[in-house]
Ligand SMILES: Nc1ncnc2c1ncn2[C@@H]1O[C@H](COP(=O)(O)OP(=O)(O)O)[C@@H](O)[C@H]1O
């Protein structure tokens with residue numbers, strides 16, 4: 001079943017058309033990788049799905065409901081759609097544990113004990129148990145980004161959006177964050193992620209969507225798009241990014 005469906009989504013900033021009629025479907029339990037050059041509209045697309053931006057035209061369906069309707073409660077949608085950004089957005093003056101429990105306590109009205117038990121279990125599962133009382137600036141970039149992912153999934157979202165979450169990391173730290181994503185896939189999380197990690201996409205993605213200049217040029221099973229691209233623009237992009 002498709003958890004998320006976009007139909008002819010359009011968005012402009014001033015005179016610039018950034019999204020030019022995006023059609024996209026994300027199946028439940030799938031990892032879908034959005035690839036495309038810088039400036040092609042990947043972040044804008046993810047921000048529209050999380051209602052951080054409003055669309056000009058088109059419809060976004062989540063779980064069969066039109067979330068692009070302006071009457072929709074954006075906070076309610078964001079409780080079901082987790083998002084992690086490129087820059088680490090942890091609260092610097094809060095411990096790792098507090099970073100993870102704040103959302104569930106405030107938005108989901110969980111008790112402190114329930115939120116902390118869940119947080120500690122998640123931190124443990126992702127190798128961060130010994131960091132619960134640490135402050136973000138004492139962690140490596142990879143650890144901070146893993147905490148950011150744990151914080152997002154502590155809300156038990158239906159859909160997880162990841163916006164180039166490894167691109168600010170030292171290459172040595174990228175793998176530990178990608179491992180977390182692979183683990184979430186094994187657990188059945190539905191993930192839509194913008195990434196430059198083509199080899200990760202090859203290994204883990206179910207579907208790949210190539211965006212160029214605000215349009216979906218090509219989408220399909222990862223092996224089809226990455227190994228047998230049909231459009232010349234996809235071929236050129238992959239030649240540059242897969243080094244072949
Ligand atoms: N808030 C904004 N205001 C004006 N232009 C923006 C804004 N956000 C993004 N853009 C422009 O939209 C285009 C797509 O940007 P973005 O979605 O960030 O692409 P990507 O994530 O693929 O690099 C770029 O030309 C960018 O400059």
Ligand SMILES: [Mg+2]
Nearest residue numbers: 042043044164
């Ligand atoms: Mg971006």
